[in-house]
Amino acid sequence: MNKKITIAIDGFSSTGKSTLAKQLANHLGYVYVDTGAMYRAVTFFAMQNGYINADYFDIQTLINSLPNIKLHFKFNSVLGFGEMYLNDVNVETEIRTIEVSSFVSKVAEVSEVRAKLVEQQKEMGKDKGIVMDGRDIGTVVFPNAELKIFMTASATTRAKRRYDELVAKGDPVTFEEVLANVEERDHIDTHREDSPLVMADDAIEIDNSHLNREEQFELVLELVNEITKAI
Ligand code: DC
Numbered sequence: 001m002n003k004k005i006t007i008a009i010d011g012f013s014s015t016g017k018s019t020l021a022k023q024l025a026n027h028l029g030y031v032y033v034d035t036g037a038m039y040r041a042v043t044f045f046a047m048q049n050g051y052i053n054a055d056y057f058d059i060q061t062l063i064n065s066l067p068n069i070k071l072h073f074k075f076n077s078v079l080g081f082g083e084m085y086l087n088d089v090n091v092e093t094e095i096r097t098i099e100v101s102s103f104v105s106k107v108a109e110v111s112e113v114r115a116k117l118v119e120q121q122k123e124m125g126k127d128k129g130i131v132m133d134g135r136d137i138g139t140v141v142f143p144n145a146e147l148k149i150f151m152t153a154s155a156t157t158r159a160k161r162r163y164d165e166l167v168a169k170g171d172p173v174t175f176e177e178v179l180a181n182v183e184e185r186d187h188i189d190t191h192r193e194d195s196p197l198v199m200a201d202d203a204i205e206i207d208n209s210h211l212n213r214e215e216q217f218e219l220v221l222e223l224v225n226e227i228t229k230a231i
Pocket of ligand 1: 013014035036037039040104105108133134135136137185189
């Protein structure tokens, strides 16, 4: 029986991190954690309570309210992954809208928010056997992860994927709007002071602009097998 490892998957938005992470977790029998969903749930909480809108963000009140935010994932066997719950309410659909996407990077800049979520993420991974995706997993959450993947693809490729997903869900968005959101998030995520999106020195970069899901999965699975054999 191979030893369980920690797999950190970081990268830009809409690079297919969660698709790869879910495939790996299902195949390996590991826990999958989508940390973006946690930042989205905090953002949704801030929106619901009127702490953030297009021209206003009451950061201090959000910080003061952090103890009232309880997040957990509950595995849905039909979907094959854990859905996000905010204070015991399933918010998996609500956190995927373009409104949440347009505010989430601002919320993710707040150090107090990051500290709370990172602490919970470290706790979830303490027994290994976990695939976690996000922006700071290989650099901050699990700097000692045995396997770190950094995923990239061009902004246009990523916006096209995101646009197709939103349209399939009936969200009335334009491609330009989605592309602008992807580019704005890239900028904020890579330029923020606390835990900016950077590739860990020991991460393996995968540009999947021209790789399909299966090719990408096989490539990473091979890396996992090499590592687990060696430890
Ligand atoms: O992966 P995603 O697009 O659902 O993430 C939503 C936002 O959350 C993203 O714009 C940046 C932020 N995020 C972060 O700062 N750190 C993480 N570990 C995960 C997400």
